[in-house]
Amino acid sequence: MAGLQIRNVEKVYGNKFKAVHGISLDVKDGEFMVLVGPSGCAKSTLLRMIAGLETITAGEISIGERVVNNLVPGKRGIAMVFQNYALYPHMKVFKNLSFGMRLQRRPRAEIESGIGHVSRLLEIEELLDRLPKQLSGGQAQRVAVGRAIIKKPEVFLFDEPLSNLDAKLRAAMRVRLTSLHKQLKQEGLSSTVVYVTHDQVEAMTMGDRICVMKDGRIMQVADPVTLYDRPENTFVAGFIGTPEMNLFSARLHKGASGASLEIGKQRMALDPSVMARLTLGDAGEVTAGIRPQHIAPAAAGASNTLEGRVSHVEFMGHEIYLHVVIADNAFIVVTQSAGFDRAKASEGAMHFTVAQDALHLFDPVSGKNISLGS
Amino acid sequence: MGGDSKFLGLLYISPYVIGLLVFTAIPFVYSFYLSFTDYPLMTAPVWVGLDNYLELFTSDRTFRKSLSVTLVYVFTTVPLKLVFALFIAVILNYRLKMINFFRTAYYVPSILGGSVAVAVLWRYIFAKAGVVNMALGFFGMDPINWFGDPNYALFIITLLRVWQFGSAMIIFLAALQSVDKSLYESAAIDGANKWQTFRSITLPLITPVIFFNLIMQTVQAFQEFNGPYIITNGTGSPLKSTYLLPLYIYDEAFKKFDMGYASAIAWVMFFIIMVLTLVAFWSSRRWVYYAGDKRS
Amino acid sequence: MTTTALSAIALETERTNRMTRRLQRISAAVRYLILAGVGLVMLYPLIWLIGASFKTNAEIFADPGFIPKEPTLNGYINGWKTSTPYTFATFFWNTFLIILPKTVGTAISATAVAYGFARFEFPFKKLFFATVIAILLLPNVVTRIPQYLLFRDLGWLDSFLPLWVPSALAGDAFFVFMLIQFLRAIPRDMEEAARVDGANTLQVLIFIVVPLLAPAIVSVCLFQIMWTMNDFLGPLIYISSVDKYPISLALKLSIDTTEAFDWNRILAMSVLALAPSLIIFFLAQKQFIEGISSGGVKG
Ligand SMILES: Nc1ncnc2c1ncn2[C@@H]1O[C@H](COP(=O)(O)OP(=O)(O)OP(=O)(O)O)[C@@H](O)[C@H]1O
Numbered sequence: 001m002a003g004l005q006i007r008n009v010e011k012v013y014g015n016k017f018k019a020v021h022g023i024s025l026d027v028k029d030g031e032f033m034v035l036v037g038p039s040g041c042a043k044s045t046l047l048r049m050i051a052g053l054e055t056i057t058a059g060e061i062s063i064g065e066r067v068v069n070n071l072v073p074g075k076r077g078i079a080m081v082f083q084n085y086a087l088y089p090h091m092k093v094f095k096n097l098s099f100g101m102r103l104q105r106r107p108r109a110e111i112e113s114g115i116g117h118v119s120r121l122l123e124i125e126e127l128l129d130r131l132p133k134q135l136s137g138g139q140a141q142r143v144a145v146g147r148a149i150i151k152k153p154e155v156f157l158f159d160e161p162l163s164n165l166d167a168k169l170r171a172a173m174r175v176r177l178t179s180l181h182k183q184l185k186q187e188g189l190s191s192t193v194v195y196v197t198h199d200q201v202e203a204m205t206m207g208d209r210i211c212v213m214k215d216g217r218i219m220q221v222a223d224p225v226t227l228y229d230r231p232e233n234t235f236v237a238g239f240i241g242t243p244e245m246n247l248f249s250a251r252l253h254k255g256a257s258g259a260s261l262e263i264g265k266q267r268m269a270l271d272p273s274v275m276a277r278l279t280l281g282d283a284g285e286v287t288a289g290i291r292p293q294h295i296a297p298a299a300a301g302a303s304n305t306l307e308g309r310v311s312h313v314e315f316m317g318h319e320i321y322l323h324v325v326i327a328d329n330a331f332i333v334v335t336q337s338a339g340f341d342r343a344k345a346s347e348g349a350m351h352f353t354v355a356q357d358a359l360h361l362f363d364p365v366s367g368k369n370i371s372l373g374s
Numbered sequence: 375m376g377g378d379s380k381f382l383g384l385l386y387i388s389p390y391v392i393g394l395l396v397f398t399a400i401p402f403v404y405s406f407y408l409s410f411t412d413y414p415l416m417t418a419p420v421w422v423g424l425d426n427y428l429e430l431f432t433s434d435r436t437f438r439k440s441l442s443v444t445l446v447y448v449f450t451t452v453p454l455k456l457v458f459a460l461f462i463a464v465i466l467n468y469r470l471k472m473i474n475f476f477r478t479a480y481y482v483p484s485i486l487g488g489s490v491a492v493a494v495l496w497r498y499i500f501a502k503a504g505v506v507n508m509a510l511g512f513f514g515m516d517p518i519n520w521f522g523d524p525n526y527a528l529f530i531i532t533l534l535r536v537w538q539f540g541s542a543m544i545i546f547l548a549a550l551q552s553v554d555k556s557l558y559e560s561a562a563i564d565g566a567n568k569w570q571t572f573r574s575i576t577l578p579l580i581t582p583v584i585f586f587n588l589i590m591q592t593v594q595a596f597q598e599f600n601g602p603y604i605i606t607n608g609t610g611s612p613l614k615s616t617y618l619l620p621l622y623i624y625d626e627a628f629k630k631f632d633m634g635y636a637s638a639i640a641w642v643m644f645f646i647i648m649v650l651t652l653v654a655f656w657s658s659r660r661w662v663y664y665a666g667d668k669r670s
Numbered sequence: 671m672t673t674t675a676l677s678a679i680a681l682e683t684e685r686t687n688r689m690t691r692r693l694q695r696i697s698a699a700v701r702y703l704i705l706a707g708v709g710l711v712m713l714y715p716l717i718w719l720i721g722a723s724f725k726t727n728a729e730i731f732a733d734p735g736f737i738p739k740e741p742t743l744n745g746y747i748n749g750w751k752t753s754t755p756y757t758f759a760t761f762f763w764n765t766f767l768i769i770l771p772k773t774v775g776t777a778i779s780a781t782a783v784a785y786g787f788a789r790f791e792f793p794f795k796k797l798f799f800a801t802v803i804a805i806l807l808l809p810n811v812v813t814r815i816p817q818y819l820l821f822r823d824l825g826w827l828d829s830f831l832p833l834w835v836p837s838a839l840a841g842d843a844f845f846v847f848m849l850i851q852f853l854r855a856i857p858r859d860m861e862e863a864a865r866v867d868g869a870n871t872l873q874v875l876i877f878i879v880v881p882l883l884a885p886a887i888v889s890v891c892l893f894q895i896m897w898t899m900n901d902f903l904g905p906l907i908y909i910s911s912v913d914k915y916p917i918s919l920a921l922k923l924s925i926d927t928t929e930a931f932d933w934n935r936i937l938a939m940s941v942l943a944l945a946p947s948l949i950i951f952f953l954a955q956k957q958f959i960e961g962i963s964s965g966g967v968k969g
């Protein structure tokens with residue numbers, strides 16, 4: 001039963017490359033924390049520092065109340081599932097599962113009951129007598145998870161464990177891992193998880209909280225809904241959500257008659273509610289952001305719309321993606337395909353309404369969201 | 375490929391098939407036949423049944439000496455060479471900057487291999503007044519009459535071949551380098567220390583090349599000829615202590631032209647090698663890990 | 671957690687990091703030391719050989735160092751003349767005459783045979799492939815005597831034919847095996863594309879497979895050259911006239927015929943005998959190392 005604390009951790013690799021710039025993160029006991037971010041943002045580096053596979057250049061990592069900086073991996077109370085599973089190819093599944101326990105000279109009975117429990121849990125009883133090369137991808141994945149669970153670690157570490165599976169299996173394993181996590185929790189076992197992925201669907205569906213990283217820094221830590229609704233900066237806004245949030249330069253005007261947003265030669269009046277959310281009140285250049293789902297073709301005769309030209313229409317089945325150019329900015333607009341008139345769209349100019357409660361404004365220099373209220 | 379005659383492949387391997395028949399298969403069988411004959415080369419072979427073998431095992435003291443010398447030689451040279459090769463390979467496998475340099479340097483003796491010149495060099499280095507004895511003198515030890523003392527002479531040949539550990543070492547190194555690094559990390563997380571990791575992960579994973587090296591080096595060691603022949607001028611001296619079976623076979627066949635008897639010796643040696651190889655293959659199921667194709 | 675506790679941990683981390691680094695440096699130093707020591711012991715005989723070949727006979731057994739005090743070329747001059755009517759040039763030439771056809775024959779036959787094994791299905795393929803492995807393990811003492819008798823009956827004794835012909839018929843199973851391994855690792859798509867474009871199997875072999883296999887074929891040639899150069903027993907059995915002797919036999923002959931005290935002559939000739947191998951090795955070390963690493967070659 002333990003959480004994980006990371007305090008001001010830094011990592012400088014041997015070649016003087018600074019991969020991690022002072023990261024602090026608290027993972028609560030039993031929490032499923034997902035680290036997500038683009039390739040090279042040091043997710044694996046951070047995870048491997050927690051595991052003890054990389055030295056910690058500065059800062060402190062503790063598991064439970066215990067500082068683990070100076071402990072070898074085997075003594076940290078962690079278990080790790082690798083991207084390629086790293087099953088020992090010359091050992092049968094049974095031996096793979098029991099290797100750690102055998103090193104600790106645990107009694108035979110304990111090893112066998114542990115393996116019995118884990119193999120039932122993961123439905124790998126049939127596989128115990130096989131070599132890893134005789135397993136399918138999904139089976140190998142389950143064995144790797146089993147090898148982690150059997151150690152009853154305080155913290156589970158996963159480094160992109162699903163990325164070697166095909167899309168269908170990945171979806172199934174996602175559900176399986178989440179329910180496994182719940183089950184462990186119910187059994188009162190330690191179930192703190194740090195899970196690295198670069199797939200935002202995994203992050204959003206599995207994480208209790210998500211830590212979005214970029215270039216060795218944390219951009220935001222929050223639960224999935226907050227991350228989606230209240231991104232703290234343009235990076236998170238752009239990273240989470242598909243298709244990406246439309247981000248564009250605009251000019252904020254404040255006048256006696258109310259505020260407005262100037263986009264190219266067009267102008268859109270802003271609701272007082274938007275202005276109430278603004279934490280940085282000055283007029284001037286801003287970066288505005290609106291998700292494709294929050295901008296829609298305007299109803300006939302609607303006012304306060306933006307005008308754009310549809311350059312391309314993608315039919316996705318239930319939805320339609322409109323590629324639109326509004327005041328020289330490329331936008332994507334997602335709209336229901338039912339009742340959508342394609343002929344109208346191809347005529348060219350169309351009007352769009354923005355759902356203003358979902359409109360974000362960012363500081364153009366720092367990228368900070370200035371429309372989150374206080 | 376579809377449409378090709380199924381004999382096309384045979385056409386490509388036909389040189390091999392001809393060579394196999396003419397230079398290996400038929401000679402192989404014929405040599406077995408010869409081992410049951412008396413064949414002094416000038417007259418036709420005369421069938422003598424088991425006489426050659428009976429003589430070998432009952433009255434031929436040279437053979438007994440030669441056989442025991444050969445076994446001692448093989449069972450010291452092969453393990454020493456392999457252990458040394460593996461030891462150096464493990465050291466080199468650590469991410470060292472000059473690995474290529476050392477790898478090359480260590481390989482040079484192997485490339486010169488069984489050449490006459492290297493055997494000549496050995497004769498000089500281990501001569502009574504040679505470099506080795508000078509070095510011993512430097513440490514205050516008495517010079518040793520390496521090639522005059524039956525206790526040492528064979529060991530010097532062993533040293534000559536252990537000195538050529540380079541190719542075994544390179545094969546080991548290639549195997550070590552192909553071990554997936556994440557297995558080591560996984561073992562570390564499982565709590566294994568360095569030695570446990572080497573015992574439980576590294577060693578089992580390179581058993582295929584250990585096996586390969588073991589077989590190859592053994593077959594080769596049994597056939598050692600150049601070293602003792604050149605160093606001792608073909609005599610296997612002192613007291614036949616370096617008189618390996620190939621020397622004996624050579625003498626019987628090409629000095630005495632006793633082809634039948636020589637063939638019998640060759641077949642005894644072949645039989646020993648075959649038994650050892652079969653034992654190795656049979657036992658390999660228990661200790662060699664085969665990274666074969668994936669199947670389920 | 672208080673700040674003082676935190677900084678104590680930081681200090682501790684800093685200290686262990688420093689200690690790990692120091693341990694790593696020490697361990698690296700120990701490794702280098704072992705490697706360098708072993709390397710020196712390994713290479714010293716060769717270094718000594720080269721040095722001693724320039725020494726006077728009096729000095730060879732008097733001084734363990736390798737730098738000659740009174741450098742002399744006498745060893746080379748006398749050695750080159752040999753005690754036969756021929757100079758060493760003849761023996762080098764003979765070695766070359768053995769190597770060239772043998773290597774070319776090996777390259778061509780081993781490539782064709784490997785191609786046959788790796789790319790075609792044919793009757794008894796498994797059986798034939800098993801014989802490749804068997805020959806790999808077969809000690810050739812068993813076949814040597816009948817082979818000798820065969821060559822005698824063919825009238826090939828005292829010619830280079832017994833040295834050439836078996837190799838030209840892909841008799842060195844090692845090379846066939848090595849090339850098969852290489853070929854199996856090369857995907858077939860290019861060859862299939864060429865077949866679709868209308869090439870026959872021989873054209874595919876020559877225009878697609880051989881270029882792809884070139885590095886491996888080069889390795890095969892290099893190893894064959896080295897082994898032929900070192901081969902002693904083959905020439906010893908088959909070559910009897912001195913004018914056909916290759917270097918290995920000539921060197922042995924010069925040991926047998928040289929005056930007992932003329933050491934530097936023999937050492938000088940040994941250096942010359944090793945020189946071609948060493949030069950080829952240093953020019954092509956990459957091919958050797960890669961050839962061994964991937965093919966698994968004896969030596
Ligand atoms: N051993 C190393 N030495 C030097 N730099 C390294 C080392 N390992 C990683 N890096 C660098 O550190 C940065 C972070 O790497 P890391 O593997 O942690 O990224 P990641 O977020 O896991 O990426 P991915 O999603 O591609 O796995 C990268 O720029 C990488 O090049």
Ligand SMILES: [Mg+2]
Nearest residue numbers: 043044045159
């Ligand atoms: Mg990674």
